[in-house]
Amino acid sequence: MNERVKQLIHDARNPLNNISVNAELGKLALQSNSDIERSVAALDVILQECQRCSQTLQELADTLGSESDK
Amino acid sequence: MYGQARTRGDNVAKVLLVDDDQAFLDATSELLSMLGHSVVVASSVAEAQEVASGRVFDHVILDLILPDGSGLHILDDLENGDTTNVTLVTGHPSVKSVVKDLYGPNISYLIKPIDLKQLQGLLDSPVAKKPRAEGRSGLHFGHLVGESASMKKLYEMIERVAETKANVMLMGESGVGKEVVAGAIHYASQPEGALVPANCGAFARDLISSELFGHEKGAFTGASHRKAGVFELAHKGTLFLDEITEMPLEQQPNLLRVLETQKLTRLGGTSAIDVDCRVVSATNRTEVQLAEENCLREDLYFRLAVFPIYIPPLRQRLEDIPLLVEHFLADFNRQYQDDIGVDQAAIERLQSYDWPGNVRELRHAVHRAYIMADRDSKTLVLPDDLSSPFSKTGENRMSGITVGKTVEDVERELIETTLQHLDGDKKKAADMLGISLKTLYNRLNSYAEQEER
Numbered sequence: 001m002n003e004r005v006k007q008l009i010h011d012a013r014n015p016l017n018n019i020s021v022n023a024e025l026g027k028l029a030l031q032s033n034s035d036i037e038r039s040v041a042a043l044d045v046i047l048q049e050c051q052r053c054s055q056t057l058q059e060l061a062d063t064l065g066s067e068s069d070k
Numbered sequence: 071m072y073g074q075a076r077t078r079g080d081n082v083a084k085v086l087l088v089d090d091d092q093a094f095l096d097a098t099s100e101l102l103s104m105l106g107h108s109v110v111v112a113s114s115v116a117e118a119q120e121v122a123s124g125r126v127f128d129h130v131i132l133d134l135i136l137p138d139g140s141g142l143h144i145l146d147d148l149e150n151g152d153t154t155n156v157t158l159v160t161g162h163p164s165v166k167s168v169v170k171d172l173y174g175p176n177i178s179y180l181i182k183p184i185d186l187k188q189l190q191g192l193l194d195s196p197v198a199k200k201p202r203a204e205g206r207s208g209l210h211f212g213h214l215v216g217e218s219a220s221m222k223k224l225y226e227m228i229e230r231v232a233e234t235k236a237n238v239m240l241m242g243e244s245g246v247g248k249e250v251v252a253g254a255i256h257y258a259s260q261p262e263g264a265l266v267p268a269n270c271g272a273f274a275r276d277l278i279s280s281e282l283f284g285h286e287k288g289a290f291t292g293a294s295h296r297k298a299g300v301f302e303l304a305h306k307g308t309l310f311l312d313e314i315t316e317m318p319l320e321q322q323p324n325l326l327r328v329l330e331t332q333k334l335t336r337l338g339g340t341s342a343i344d345v346d347c348r349v350v351s352a353t354n355r356t357e358v359q360l361a362e363e364n365c366l367r368e369d370l371y372f373r374l375a376v377f378p379i380y381i382p383p384l385r386q387r388l389e390d391i392p393l394l395v396e397h398f399l400a401d402f403n404r405q406y407q408d409d410i411g412v413d414q415a416a417i418e419r420l421q422s423y424d425w426p427g428n429v430r431e432l433r434h435a436v437h438r439a440y441i442m443a444d445r446d447s448k449t450l451v452l453p454d455d456l457s458s459p460f461s462k463t464g465e466n467r468m469s470g471i472t473v474g475k476t477v478e479d480v481e482r483e484l485i486e487t488t489l490q491h492l493d494g495d496k497k498k499a500a501d502m503l504g505i506s507l508k509t510l511y512n513r514l515n516s517y518a519e520q521e522e523r
Binding site for chain 1: 186
């Protein structure tokens with residue numbers, strides 16, 4: 001696997017990780033003190049991070065595509 | 071009331087969290103605060119060194135790669151570093167082996183994506199390598215619950231064997247907690263390597279060698295990568311082989327050879343690799359059954375059972391039930407963020423049942439009662455009938471149909487059980503069995519003759 005691909009896979013994990021942590025945060029905020037505002041904020045971060053992950057995956061697809069063209 | 075012993079406040083940990091991803095830092099620090107821990111954050115090595123100076127932390131959670139250098143530099147400057155639990159946040163478990171060489175084995179890992187369970191697991195149980203005076207209250211060797219005489223005997227056995235490198239065979243009924251005891255042995259021995267659990271019954275028959283010993287790329291169709299077996303993964307640690315008797319007899323000589331030579335060769339490989347680990351194996355058969363059923367080679371048995379340990383069934387330690395229930399309640403209360411307890415009447419009912427499925431069955435019963443708990447009084451609500459379809463109590467114990475029994479054996483059992491049930495009334499028994507009284511007498515006579523021989 002080339003270095004660029006490795007880097008992109010690594011980069012895709014970070015937003016996924018933030019999605020996971022924010023999902024837990026939102027859940028806990030609702031469960032423990034019904035904090036809707038905090039949960040919505042966590043959901044907003046999740047949405048942003050989905051976009052970030054999607055961009056990274058697109059870059060990964062482009063990189064792999066250009067490689068197979070060679 | 072039981073189950074009130076542990077509140078969140080018991081476990082406040084002081085945590086240093088270092089990561090260059092601001093979104094991760096924000097969310098995780100808030101999450102940890104909500105769990106009741108006190109958190110200090112930093113986004114670079116320099117910042118971490120600045121905020122950490124003069125403070126002592128219980129846990130340091132680190133990203134390995136920071137903008138201004140390796141996260142491991144932070145550890146060098148840490149005050150009281152030897153009592154701090156260090157955790158690396160990583161995207162892939164393979165980082166482990168690299169870091170182990172750099173900084174020793176005394177490190178835990180959070181694998182991305184991180185969830186609440188991982189964080190709780192990390193902060194609730196101190197790292198196994200540093201047995202601080204019995205981590206969680208009441209837990210023996212970080213794993214075991216119970217103060218009964220039979221458990222105290224077990225603790226002593228674990229303590230003794232932990233000082234040696236002997237292979238251990240765990241025996242006990244299904245559900246007694248063989249894997250938990252394996253964890254306790256690993257904890258007590260404090261080896262350098264990891265605890266690697268493997269279930270011999272779960273391996274596909276033709277892949278078992280590859281699972282145990284690993285394979286080289288191209289060793290067989292479908293071997294697209296080189297793969298390390300569980301023996302290699304457990305190097306300098308503990309290999310837990312559950313359901314050891316499920317290993318096919320023809321594979322057992324391979325295992326024997328590895329145990330004897332302490333070397334293995336991956337499938338398709340040419341060079342031998344040194345393996346150094348304690349093998350803890352487990353079976354729910356008794357020693358007599360092992361000998362009679364021919365499911366484990368004798369030579370292998372002696373290699374594996376250098377130190378056999380028998381784990382008592384729950385019905386022989388009913389006095390431990392209050393402690394076990396309390397332990398499970400603490401788990402569920404943490405998991406569901408609630409505070410459910412149990413009353414004395416429920417404890418007494420739990421103690422009057424014989425628990426054929428042992429601690430596992432008890433845990434499920436408590437879980438079920440937890441879900442059904444009375445929300446107002448915050449107490450467990452037990453079902454009307456505790457017994458499960460797998461319950462061994464009553465008559466079904468007699469007539470076990472297992473593979474390998476002959477039709478004659480089963481017929482004899484059936485006849486004898488029926489007679490017992492009818493207090494020896496042969497006429498009624500013959501009717502119930504649908505045979506003539508004469509046939510019944512003939513059978514009984516032949517059994518008597520067999521006994522005499």
